Amino acid sequence: GAVVSQHPSRVICKSGTSVKIECRSLDFQATTMFWYRQFPKQSLMLMATSNEGSKATYEQGVEKDKFLINHASLTLSTLTVTSAHPEDSSFYICSATGGQGEGQPQHFGDGTRLSIL
């Protein structure tokens, strides 16, 4: 149980393109989803927290107009990197939690490797 599907797994595109990444909870309702960015051999950097039906909460230093997050249903959140540039190249990972029960872990997708040329 607790499977999170993230799509696509890899994207290569030209500078200026907008890229949408989907994160789905397959067998549970995700009241809260998180978006992370991970640089090579580094830990995860939290970008934003999204709750179903409300605006995402962005961490300090993350541009909300650059990284658009939508959490329209209890099983789907999307991250759109708008007008991507080479410095946006990274590994993006989503996670989800059902929020029910004590100490529920976050369950992670397999990540999206974004490469901007």
Add this chain to the structure above:
Amino acid sequence: AQSVAQPEDQVNVAEGNPLTVKCTYSVSGNPYLFWYVQYPNRGLQFLLKYITGDNLVKGSYGFEAEFNKSQTSFHLKKPSALVSDSALYFCAVRGQSNDYKLSFGAGTTVTVRA
């Protein structure tokens, strides 16, 4: 504020030997503690968690972790390591509040040699 320290960037062990990955934490109040493993180009896989109760927590793939409140530690252990345990391991903590945000350690790369 909450934080996690993983003091070792790398841990190298021989297959069949015990494996320990260290983690200490800082959080207001009682913690929820987690261990995750990450294989190359993959997301994080949940291994185990501590919420309350027994200090020794057993998880997936033969891993266990011991919660030590006085030392604010949550070290991950496996009695007999496998080559397939070679991966990047993350310890994470959050306080017992409605905020589900986790703080992750920097990660420890485990290499198990045959």
